[in-house]
Every structure is written in structure tokens, then in C-alpha cells.
Amino acid sequence: MNSFERSIAVYQPGGLHAGDVEVMQVNTGLLCDQACRHCHLECGPDRSEVMEWPVMEQVLGAAEAIGPRLVEIAGGAPEMNPHIREFVSMLRDRGFAVRLRTNLTAMAEPGMDDLPAFLRERGVKLVASVPCHTDENICRLHMTRVLEKSIRSLQLLRKAGYTADPELQLNLVYNPGGTLFPGRQSTAQAAYRRELYSQYRLTFTRRLSITDMPPGRYRARLRQEGRDVQYAHLLRKAFNPGSLDLLSCRHQVSIGWDGVFYDCDFNLALNRTVDESVTVCLDDADLGSLSGRRIVTGDHCFGCTAGYGLSRRRTID
Ligand code: SF4
Numbered sequence: 625m626n627s628f629e630r631s632i633a634v635y636q637p638g639g640l641h642a643g644d645v646e647v648m649q650v651n652t653g654l655l656c657d658q659a660c661r662h663c664h665l666e667c668g669p670d671r672s673e674v675m676e677w678p679v680m681e682q683v684l685g686a687a688e689a690i691g692p693r694l695v696e697i698a699g700g701a702p703e704m705n706p707h708i709r710e711f712v713s714m715l716r717d718r719g720f721a722v723r724l725r726t727n728l729t730a731m732a733e734p735g736m737d738d739l740p741a742f743l744r745e746r747g748v749k750l751v752a753s754v755p756c757h758t759d760e761n762i763c764r765l766h767m768t769r770v771l772e773k774s775i776r777s778l779q780l781l782r783k784a785g786y787t788a789d790p791e792l793q794l795n796l797v798y799n800p801g802g803t804l805f806p807g808r809q810s811t812a813q814a815a816y817r818r819e820l821y822s823q824y825r826l827t828f829t830r831r832l833s834i835t836d837m838p839p840g841r842y843r844a845r846l847r848q849e850g851r852d853v854q855y856a857h858l859l860r861k862a863f864n865p866g867s868l869d870l871l872s873c874r875h876q877v878s879i880g881w882d883g884v885f886y887d888c889d890f891n892l893a894l895n896r897t898v899d900e901s902v903t904v905c906l907d908d909a910d911l912g913s914l915s916g917r918r919i920v921t922g923d924h925c926f927g928c929t930a931g932y933g934l935s936r937r938r939t940i941d
């Protein structure tokens with residue numbers, strides 16, 4: 625039993641289990657226009673792992689078999705997958721609610737001009753990462769460029785109609801950076817709303833702060849700086865048992881770019897597939913076994929149960 629399982633034993637005897645699959649998270653590839661130092665999937669412009677069309681067709685079949693309330697498309701930068709428009713269209717034609725996770729900057733790249741209007745027409749909800757102004761590890765010039773591109777994309781999305789229609793959600797996600805934990809969501813959201821509107825006349829639906837997670841580049845960076853043990857201790861100390869029922873893994877499955885199933889994209893980053901007693905990839909037939917499965921946990925799970933961070937938790941409305 626790992627230390628996370630020991631910590632939750634009193635609240636979840638028998639370990640953490642999933643309910644029905646309400647959210648299918650699809651990782652369309654690790655290719656990204658950025659290479660952030662906190663990226664748990666170590667995505668970047670040099671990554672070649674991209675979901676191919678035949679796998680997307682299998683995902684469509686799995687979605688019809690499982691019937692999730694939401695299909696969430698993530699990356700990398702999903703915008704950079706050459707099949708993304710067709711994939712989104714086919715999901716929407718089959719009646720699935722679709723949410724796209726965007727870093728905003730990929731949408732500002734050449735050849736993406738039509739994307740805001742396309743997403744709006746197809747009724748795609750968005751979760752957009754906004755850069756952390758206080759990350760001391762990103763040089764000022766790079767941050768300025770990222771910020772400029774992000775604002776440009778937000779302006780294009782506003783022009784396309786996002787936030788004017790309450791159905792067209794545009795949620796912003798923010799990493800506090802370093803080893804800080806997110807503060808109370810409501811306080812931070814009000815300040816951010818004021819700032820974004822007064823400077824750029826931009827609005828958004830909700831803003832969520834998230835805790836940086838140990839896997840990937842973030843772990844490498846913490847190790848390099850000799851802070852990995854301290855951060856692991858901080859996460860454990862901030863354990864909030866009230867978060868357990870709301871963890872995203874309790875109601876979702878993540879599908880990797882190659883069609884393999886994971887409980888979440890942190891497990892994907894660590895290459896820990898779903899429990900082998902259930903179906904582990906799209907080629908397997910028994911998709912029903914994903915409901916009620918035992919969730920594969922590890923010390924990194926303390927990152928989901930620490931502080932007020934909410935994005936790891938249930939946000940399907
Ligand atoms: S954190 Fe997001 S934007 Fe940054 S490299 Fe990873 S996928 Fe790309």
C-alpha cells in the first residue's frame with residue numbers, strides 16, 4: 625500500500641474506486657507550441673506523439689458505447705493535431721458535449737484564424753490556460769510573448785461570441801507557480817475578472833487555480849533545485865479529505881494519444897495504465913469494465929488533494 629492509500633484508508637476503505645464514466649478525456653498528442661517548465665506531460669514542439677485518425681475513429685466508437693456526458697480534448701496543444709476539426713465535428717454530430725483544453729497561444733499561430741469561429745459554431749466549451757505572471761523561471765521576454773498571444777486569442781474568442789452566450793463557457797486555468805498552492809478561488813477570480821476587464825475589456829466564465837503536479841518537467845526541476853522532498857511534504861501536509869469524492873478520476877477515463885486508458889493524465893504522464901483487471905485500451909471489447917474500477921494511485925495523488933486547487937476535481941457542468 626502506498627502512502628496515499630494509507631492516508632485515505634480511513635475515508636475510503638478498500639481504496640479509491642471510480643463510478644460511471646461521465647467524462648472521456650482524450651489526449652490528442654504531446655505536440656505543443658510551448659514547452660512549459662511545469663508541464664507534467666513534457667509536451668513541446670519536438671514531440672512527435674500525435675493521435676492518428678484511426679485511433680480517433682476508435683474513440684468515437686468508444687464514446688458511443690460508453691455515453692459520457694462530456695468529451696474533453698486535451699494535449700499538448702490539441703489545435704496542432706491535423707484531424708482536430710473533423711474529430712470535434714464528428715463528436716458534436718453524435719450529440720456529445722465537447723470541451724477543449726487550450727493553451728491559447730497555439731490558437732494564435734498561422735493557419736488557426738478560422739478556429740475561434742469553428743469552435744463557436746460547433747458549441748465547444750473551452751478551458752484555457754493563462755500564463756503565470758509571477759513565475760520567476762520564465763524569462764520576461766518569453767512571458768511577454770506568451771501573454772500577447774494569449775490576449776490576442778482571447779480577443780478573437782470574444783469576437784467569435786464566447787462568453788456572450790452562457791452555453792459557450794470559457795474557463796481560465798492558472799498555475800500559481802513555484803511551490804505555492806492556489807488560494808481561495810472566489811477571491812482570486814474576482815481580482816482577475818477586474819484586471820482582465822479593465823486592461824483588455826475581456827470576460828470569462830470562471831477562473832480556476834491549480835496546484836502544480838509532481839510528474840514530468842516539474843519534478844525534474846524540483847529535483848534540480850533540491851526542493852522535491854520539501855514539495856512532497858507540503859502536498860501531504862495540505863491533504864484535504866473533503867476533496868476525495870470530487871477527484872476527477874472518480875468519474876472519468878483518460879485516453880492516451882495511442883488509445884491506451886489511464887485514470888487521469890497524471891497517470892498517463894507516469895505511464896501507469898488503468899488497473900490491469902479492466903480493459904486497458906481501445907482495442908479491448910469490455911468497455912463496461914471501466915465503471916467501478918479500482919483507481920491506480922501513487923504519491924503524486926497528494927497533488928490533487930492539497931489546498932483549494934479545484935481543476936483536478938469534478939468540473940463537468
Ligand atoms: S503545460 Fe500546456 S502549454 Fe505548456 S507545454 Fe504542457 S501542454 Fe503545452
Ligand code: SF4
Pocket residue numbers: 871872873874887888889890891919920921922924925928936
Ligand atoms: S493523480 Fe489525481 S486524478 Fe489522478 S489518480 Fe491520483 S487522485 Fe486521481
